[in-house]
Each structure stands twice: as C-alpha cells, then as structure tokens.
Amino acid sequence: MSTSSTAIAPTLSATSLRQSAKNHLWRFSSDMTLADREPLPIFVSGKGCYVQDIEGRSYLDGISTLGCVNLGYSFGAEMGAAAAAQLTELGFHSNFGSTHPRAIELAEKIASLAPSGMERVILLPDGSTAIDAAWKLARQYHTIRGDQRWKAISRNDAYHGTTLGSGSLNGIAAFRHGFEPMLAPGVSHIRNAVRYRRPEGETEEHFTQTLLGELEAQILNEDPSTVAMVLMEPVQTSGGCIVPPKGYAAGVREICDRYGILLAADEVITAFGRLGAWFGSELLEMKPDIIITAKGLSSAHGAIAAVVASEEVYDPFYSKGIPFVHGNTFGGHPVQAAIALKNIEILEREGIPGHVRSNSAELRGTLEKLLDLPIVGDVRGTGFMYGIELVQDKESKEPFPFSQNGTPGTVSPADVHKRLMDEGVMIRFNFPGQTPVISVMPPLVADTPEFEHLGAALTKVLSELSDFAA
Ligand SMILES: Cc1ncc(COP(=O)(O)O)c(C=O)c1O
Structure with a gap:
C-alpha cells in the first residue's frame, strides 16, 4: 500500500454532502432541525492546533474536539503508517x-x-465501555472475595459515558432524563469540588473536610458493605475543570480504604499529558485501585481505551484462577493498538507532558486576564484544562442570564459559540447546575501563538457579551 497519496479528494460538493447528511446521518445529541436553518459544519482537514471546514475557514481547536486530540492534527501520517x-x-x-x-x-x-x-x-474500544468494564471489575472483585457489593458513588455534574451502565454514573441530570430509571441501581452522587460560591473566609482545609465528610456520610447512608466503588476524575472535566482542594484525593483514598471500597479514577480525559503528567491521578496522589483511560491514549486517532488495575485488584482473580468475565470484539484491536503505540511514542518524543507543565502558567495567565471583565466570575483548572464561569455580576455570582431559545433581543450560548467561531476559535459550553462555564482544552502542542489567539478571541467576544448585559 502506498502512503504517498494520502489526501482524500472530497467526493461531493458541500451542498450535496449537507443534503446527504440531512437525509441519512443521525448525529449524536443533535437537534436535527438545526441543519434546516443553518449550514451543518463539516470539517475536512487539520494541521497543528487548527481544523479547517469545508468552506476553507480555519479554526483553533480550543477544546481538542472532545478533549481528545492531545497531539493536535499534524501527526496523522505517522499514525497512518x-x-x-x-x-x-x-x-x-x-x-x-x-x-x-x-x-x-x-x-x-x-x-x-x-x-x-x-x-x-485491559484493552477496550472506548471510554464508556471502559467505565462499564471498571464497574464490572469492581463488582466481580468483591464477589470473588465473598462480598456482595454493587453500588457506586460518583460526583454531581460529572460525565462518565453514554451506555446505560456508564450513563447511570453521570452526575448530569440532563444526560439521564429520557432514559430513567437507569439500568444500574445503587448509584448516588455527592457534591463536586468546585470552590467558587463557598462561604467567604472558608479555609481550603475546611472545604476539604466538608467534602470528605459528605462522602463518608453518603457511604454510611448506602450501607458501606454494599458499595463497590467510588468513581471520580482527578480533575473533573464536566462542571468546568474542577481541581479538588488540597488533601481531598488523599482523604478519599483513606475513606475508601476504611470501608473496603475500590477507588476508580476516570482518566478518560486527564491522562496522557492533559494535566502535565502521564496520569492525573499520579499528579494528585490519588492512588486509585483502577484507572480508566481512553481519548489521549491514541490522541483520538484510534478507537481504543484501557482499564488499568492494581495488583491488589488483580490478585484475587489470578490466585483463584477466575476469569474477569468481560471482553468485546474490538477491545485492543491490533490496528488501534498500533496507533496508540505510535501516539505514545510521539508524545514521548515531543516531550508533551513536560511541555504542558512548562506552559500551563502562560495559558492560565492568558485566561485569568478575562477576570477583568464583569461577567467572568471564575477561571479554574490546571495543565491545559480550564473552565471560565460566566456570571451576571461578580457580587451576586448569579449565573449569566443566557436565553436558550433565541428570542430576539436576548443572547444564547449558541450565539457566543458562533461569535467565537467568527473569531476562528472553537470552545465548548458546560452547564453545571444552570451555570454557564466555557471549557478551554487546547491540543497539548499549543504554545504562545495559540494562547494569544484564544485570549484575543475570548476577550473580544466576552467583552461584547459584558456590554450587552450592562
Ligand atoms: C471523563 C469522561 N469519562 C468517560 C467518557 C466516555 O468516553 P467515550 O466518549 O469514549 O465513550 C468521557 C467522554 O467524553 C469523559 O469525558
């Protein structure tokens, strides 16, 4: 096979592609009528941190598509080979x-x-099925040790997947609505670690103790002998890049140990450099029993995920010769595994975790300048992962009053998104509670020019939004 002619000529015009998409392609979580009113965005190529649409417009991918294209768009040929x-x-x-x-x-x-x-x-095809696998692993681990534990505890506003199993763990009501009752019984959610809006003067230590107290109370409420696993991201992506307070990760570990519960780290997004380390749980000293990772494992160039287990989790299976009853055809597919190996080789060669560590302060500094605007209440995050929370005003900290329905004379998150696209930048909105948070997660190869583009576009568009709200 020749790899020299890799360019794929568009088979159809933009108009024909859009018509064909309208006729046949039922897109994820999409209001399909939108494409009747506005041209469907179609992206055709990428380079560095930028993607190009079918009309030839270029956009800085400020969100690494779904927090997954860690290497950006210039290494496809190597992975293709x-x-x-x-x-x-x-x-x-x-x-x-x-x-x-x-x-x-x-x-x-x-x-x-x-x-x-x-x-x-354990190699798997995607994040959601890897989360399902981790929960099954935790359940079977307890079963073969003679315990009957099936419940899981996760956090409010967290996203863990789209299957009925992983979807049961989501702390976002909107993702459960329409499918309830969820398949998996026994999931409960605890407060996430966002500190904005906590009482003035509260120390970090006190906040940590409050959160840990709530976790322990929830475990006791559920009956500890029924709880199989606590699942959390080291830094919670959904909800707006929430870095836990000092002592939290160690405290969660200690509580899980006290009640014989497995601690699972959802590192579908936070691994492979996103936080400036290979694994975020290492950075935060979370010491999980199980890690689930996916997107950055291949920089999303392949469909592959992994569940990584400690020796303690593995041992009861091995010592008793009991199989973990799980597996799917495409889990650890050789082509996807080859892509992941090449991706890791490039991440190492390019020194990506170190690059993120060295440059995260610059990205953070760029975004923190937005705090000068009256509608920017909070900028939080770490590594190359930040949330910008929009408020009505800094004193009340009320959520920015977006309209959702496009009523004339009002402004919606979609309008802001569109204005940022006009400025050549793609971001994503998150709505923990009813609070709008802009997520910024550029590819991990981003540097000063990309930070400046991001900063300039956000400053311009959020200044307009401030003026509109004034
Ligand atoms: C933290 C987290 N966990 C799990 C998932 C599910 O992964 P996938 O979309 O590959 O099924 C996602 C996807 O966005 C995620 O962000």
Whole structure:
C-alpha cells in the first residue's frame, strides 16, 4: 500500500454532502432541525492546533474536539503508517484467550507509564465501555472475595459515558432524563469540588473536610458493605475543570480504604499529558485501585481505551484462577493498538507532558486576564484544562442570564459559540447546575501563538457579551 497519496479528494460538493447528511446521518445529541436553518459544519482537514471546514475557514481547536486530540492534527501520517503496517501484517485478532503482539506491547507501555503498582491492563474500544468494564471489575472483585457489593458513588455534574451502565454514573441530570430509571441501581452522587460560591473566609482545609465528610456520610447512608466503588476524575472535566482542594484525593483514598471500597479514577480525559503528567491521578496522589483511560491514549486517532488495575485488584482473580468475565470484539484491536503505540511514542518524543507543565502558567495567565471583565466570575483548572464561569455580576455570582431559545433581543450560548467561531476559535459550553462555564482544552502542542489567539478571541467576544448585559 502506498502512503504517498494520502489526501482524500472530497467526493461531493458541500451542498450535496449537507443534503446527504440531512437525509441519512443521525448525529449524536443533535437537534436535527438545526441543519434546516443553518449550514451543518463539516470539517475536512487539520494541521497543528487548527481544523479547517469545508468552506476553507480555519479554526483553533480550543477544546481538542472532545478533549481528545492531545497531539493536535499534524501527526496523522505517522499514525497512518503504523496502522497501514499493522493492517498489512495482521488486520485483526482478538484478546479472548489468545492475543497479538501490539496488545502485549501496548499493555506493557501503559503499565510503564501508569502510577506505580498499576500494572494490569485491559484493552477496550472506548471510554464508556471502559467505565462499564471498571464497574464490572469492581463488582466481580468483591464477589470473588465473598462480598456482595454493587453500588457506586460518583460526583454531581460529572460525565462518565453514554451506555446505560456508564450513563447511570453521570452526575448530569440532563444526560439521564429520557432514559430513567437507569439500568444500574445503587448509584448516588455527592457534591463536586468546585470552590467558587463557598462561604467567604472558608479555609481550603475546611472545604476539604466538608467534602470528605459528605462522602463518608453518603457511604454510611448506602450501607458501606454494599458499595463497590467510588468513581471520580482527578480533575473533573464536566462542571468546568474542577481541581479538588488540597488533601481531598488523599482523604478519599483513606475513606475508601476504611470501608473496603475500590477507588476508580476516570482518566478518560486527564491522562496522557492533559494535566502535565502521564496520569492525573499520579499528579494528585490519588492512588486509585483502577484507572480508566481512553481519548489521549491514541490522541483520538484510534478507537481504543484501557482499564488499568492494581495488583491488589488483580490478585484475587489470578490466585483463584477466575476469569474477569468481560471482553468485546474490538477491545485492543491490533490496528488501534498500533496507533496508540505510535501516539505514545510521539508524545514521548515531543516531550508533551513536560511541555504542558512548562506552559500551563502562560495559558492560565492568558485566561485569568478575562477576570477583568464583569461577567467572568471564575477561571479554574490546571495543565491545559480550564473552565471560565460566566456570571451576571461578580457580587451576586448569579449565573449569566443566557436565553436558550433565541428570542430576539436576548443572547444564547449558541450565539457566543458562533461569535467565537467568527473569531476562528472553537470552545465548548458546560452547564453545571444552570451555570454557564466555557471549557478551554487546547491540543497539548499549543504554545504562545495559540494562547494569544484564544485570549484575543475570548476577550473580544466576552467583552461584547459584558456590554450587552450592562
Ligand atoms: C471523563 C469522561 N469519562 C468517560 C467518557 C466516555 O468516553 P467515550 O466518549 O469514549 O465513550 C468521557 C467522554 O467524553 C469523559 O469525558
């Protein structure tokens, strides 16, 4: 196979593609009537931190699409060559019973980068099914130790996936609405770690103790002997990039130990450099029993995820010769594994976690300048992952009064999104509670020119929004 002619010529005009999409492509979580009123965005190429749409307009991907394109858009040819070589050698083999070299190599590589003691790797196709697998693993772990534990505790406003299992763990009511009752019984949610709006003068230590007290109370309320797992991201993405207060991660660990509960870190977004480390749980000293990772594992160039387990979780299965009853055809697919290996090789070669560590202060500084605007209440986050919370005014801290319905004379989040697109920047809105938070998560290769573009666009558009609200 030749890799020299990699450009794919558009098969149809923009008009025909949009008509075809309207006729056939039922897109995720999309109001399909929108495409009757506005041209459907179609992206055709990417370079560095920028993507280009079918009309030739270029946009800074300020959100790494879904927090996943960690390497940006300039390494596809290298990953494509790895995929082509694998397709030529062995297009498919599974991980049921037997395996193949790329799965073994990838498992070893992930184990070498994971926090110490996390060496057992299950390869899966995506974040949601990996979250399901982690919960099943926690349940079976307890079962084979003679306990009957099935419940899970996660946090308000967190997103953990789209299947009925992982979706049950979501702390966002809107993602459950329409499907309830959710499949998995016994999920409860606790307060997340956002500090904005906490009482003035409250110390960080006091806030930590409040959060930990609520976790313990919830465990006791559920009956600790029924709780299989506590699931949380090291830094919570949904809800606007929430960095927990000092002592929180260690405190959660200690409480889980006290009640024999497994601690699972959802690192679908936070691993592979996003926070300036290979794994966010290492950075925060979370010491989880199970880690779930996906997007950055391949920089989203392949469909692959992993559950990483500690020796303590692995041991009861191994010592009793009991299989973890789980697996799917595409889990650890050789082509996806080859792409992930190449992605990690490039992340290492380019020194990406170090680049994020060295440059996060500059990105943060750029975004913190937005705090001069009366409608920017909070800028929070770490690494290359920030949330900008919009308020009516800084004193009341009331959420910015967006309209959702496009009533003339009002402004909606979609209007702000569109204005930022006009300025060549893509971001994403989050609504923890009813509070609008803009998420900023650029590709991890971003540097000063991209930060300046982001800062200039956000300053311009949010200044207009301030003027409108005044
Ligand atoms: C924190 C987190 N967990 C789990 C998932 C689910 O991953 P996927 O979309 O690959 O199924 C996502 C997806 O956005 C996520 O952000």
